[in-house]
Amino acid sequence: MKQQDGVLHLTAALKKYPHTQGLIEGAIAEPGLRLDCQVVEPIHRAFAPMARSQAYDVSEMAIVTFLQAKAYGKPLVMLPSVLAARLQQGCIVYNRRRGPLGVIDLPGARVGVRAYTQTTGMWVRAILDGTYGVASDKIEWITFEGGHLEEYRDPAFVTRAPTGKEMLQMLLDGEIDAAIFGNDLPDHEDIAPLIPDPAAADQVWYGQHGFYPTNHVAVMRSDIAQADPETARGVYRLLRRGKDATPDPVAARKRVPDGIEAMRGALEMIIRHCERQQLLPRKIGVDEVFADSLALLGAEAR
Structure with a gap:
């Protein structure tokens, strides 16, 4: 994170999808905020550094990795935005x-x-x-x-x-x-x-x-998000605008939705199966996962 000419620059690790291409290339921007996207290929190589040491300010992350990070108390906030989902x-x-x-x-x-x-x-x-x-x-x-x-x-x-x-x-x-x-x-x-x-x-x-299985979501460092919730809201708006800029925004939001209510059903199923598969060290509720997003983003998170 750095300030330059009145613009806050955040380091980011995102894979190029139709709905992130504009963010990565700088065509989609937010006043006073830029995502400086780094190439990490394959993208899953970014997940461990982000989970363990918060190597980026904003990152794509596998949902199971985030749930484990949450259970282990890592200082990360999940923004309610799906970046990758597919039928399996x-x-x-x-x-x-x-x-x-x-x-x-x-x-x-x-x-x-x-x-x-x-x-x-x-x-x-x-x-x-x-x-x-x-x-x-x-x-x-x-x-x-x-x-x-x-x-x-x-x-x-x-x-x-x-x-x-x-x-x-x-x-x-x-x-x-x-x-x-x-x-x-x-x-x-x-x-x-x-x-x-x-x-x-x-x-x-x-x-x-009624949903595509969620693979990857967007996360950011808790210290940055909590120090200035408007920064978290700006990142979330960028992700939403990326989906609006795709050739078929309706299809994009159907496959990779934004918002707590749109994500709730998939997350409930993920948590249930993570528990059955012994992937989590403690019980986690859906409301606990979304609590930070709701506190930071308010009504926008819905």
Whole structure:
């Protein structure tokens, strides 16, 4: 954070989406406020530094990472703005050369995921549990990284892959039975969705729940937000204006909504499944998560 020529500059880590492009390029601005966006690729590499040491003034962050940070008392405020969301059932895949595999075969199976705390992994496990009746602790989870919060420890049914192993190669070699990928979903002729016709299954899920599964939200340092709530309101306005500037603002807000009420249903489900999956060290309520936003933003947060 720095003042320059009467403008407050905040460091920010945001991925370029249609609704953040204008902020990153400086085309969307707020009087007296600028976001100096840094390139972090892939964006999840920004989450641990932000959660652990508040490396940026404003940052995109996986919702599970934020909930853990909140539970561990990290000085962060979540602004009620979704930055990334997607339907998830195509994210769990298997190697079809090794024979058929379905959801019914997952109890006792070895399933890879980058980290047990990865939000995409949380959502896939939530869907396996809530839609297909396969609880997380019935699967042997193989991970390749730890969580973004140093305090967190994986449950007993989670095992770290040997050093140097890569998830896709382990799947091709038959060392794991299935794997969950996010934006890095592999394009390989042997890799197929474990859930048949995942796009259709996702539409059924969306019809039942009415929201896209939230992956990433916006957070900022508590000291900056609380010292000057108008700065927090300015950042929130920028995020909202970014969505208004997309070719289809209605579709953007449907997929990546702003506001407490629009986010409440997804957050309630996330918290419930985080508890079931042993991702949180203590109970967290939705109102606790939104309390800081409401105090800082007032009616704008609704």
